[in-house]
Amino acid sequence: MADHATVKTALKAQVIETPSWGYGNSGTRFKVFAQQGVPRDPFEKLDDAAQVHAATGVAPFVSLHIPWDKVEDYAALAAHAEERGLTLGAINSNTFQDDDYKLGSVAHPDPKVRRKAVDHLLECVDIMDATGSRDLKLWFADGTNYPGQDDIVARQDRLFEALSEVYARLGEDQRMILEYKFFEPAFYTTDVPDWGTSYAHCLKLGDRARVVVDTGHHAPGTNIEFIVAFLLRERKLGAFDFNSRFYADDDLMVGSADPFQLFRILHEVAKNGGFAPEAQVAFMLDQCHNIEAKIPAVIRSVMNVQEATAKALLVDTDALRCAQQAGDVLGANAVLMDAYNTDVRPLLREVREEMGLHPDPLAAYRASGWQERIVAERVGGLQAGWGA
Ligand code: LRH
Ligand code: MN
Helix, strand or coil, rough: CCHHHHHHHHHHHHCCCEEEHHCCCEECCCCCCCCCCCCEEEEEEHHHHCCCCCCCCCCCCEECCCCCCCCCCCCHHHHHHHHCCCEEEEEECCCCCCCCCCCCCCCCHHHHHHHHHHHHHHHHHHHHHHHHCCCEEEEECEEECCCCCCCCCHHHHHHHHHHHHHHHHHCCCCCCECCCCCCCCCCCCCCCCHHHHHHCCCCCCHCEHHHHHHHCCCCCCCCCCHHHHHHCCCCCEEEEEEEEECCCCCCCCCCCCCCCHHHHHHHHHHHHCCCCHHHHCHHHHHHHHHCCCCHHHHHHHHHHHHHHHHHHHHCCHHHHHHHHHHHCHHHHHHHHHHCCCCCCHHHHHHHHHHHHCCCCCHHHHHHHCCCHHHHHHHHCCCCCCCCC
């Protein structure tokens, strides 16, 4: 088993990025259930994200979504974050909520609509200049609903043309990370449906274009850890959007539906140097807390990533390699299962205490009184959601 001291050091250095929209109201097409105390603006979203970092010690980054997090002064927003021990992370574009984008955005048949979409992406890069963010995170809802609706190859040409213009605009320390999703809201073709399509475009764009693996965006039965291992080998894994699902893009708390899958994914990350700073992999959450209390849900999610990470780091890689070399199928599998079946909660409590934190982040949050405070103070105003 890997030595605990090394594992502890790695766990203390873990960096998880939480999504601003995870603190706002969200739901399904059937209903968005508003919750008391929800933020009314990006500043209050950061105040809540700061509670997650205060309780866990490993969530200093917050990703923004434009225009949901549009403000007059992004430098002031960055300063607000810094005062709370936070850093503004990836800037997420949004070309999926405007009426003009019914038939697509960057892949739309109409060049005027494509221009509008590219201008939004370029505006997001301007925002990155103001916030100091490294990553422009691109997810396109673009696709078609019926065979014949549009030309698959022509849409790829339009997509690549748009990506190329934006890539050329990036500063030398900035990256473009391209997310894929196999369906929804389009139900016949999606223009970036899988890792291969994203990877192919990123290869042609250049070194500062990488792939985003959203763990909820694969066809059932997809071996996500294979994709992760392959992209790490190619140094083309840019980021994770962690969440979990039982059926489709459920955006549930990471590790809640399939903790063994999360462990297998993080095992490949650990084994292939993905936790090393120089690998430049961003570990982000992309979730919606439709019925559960939002800040505790994010804290629980961070803890789930910590637990899966600890188990992955405890894999006895020497024993594993020996068993694999020897063709010892059961032996090799047993090495992995030993790590997975290890209760790492005591180790994580020690890590938190050594970081000067309460061993139980959820208990720490409850004791903070923050939940009662925001319910009492955040009365009136427009609660944040996917609308504004
Ligand atoms: C699309 C997605 C994407 C975000 C959105 C909030 O399903 O995963 O990452 O823009 O969720
Ligand atoms: Mn996502």
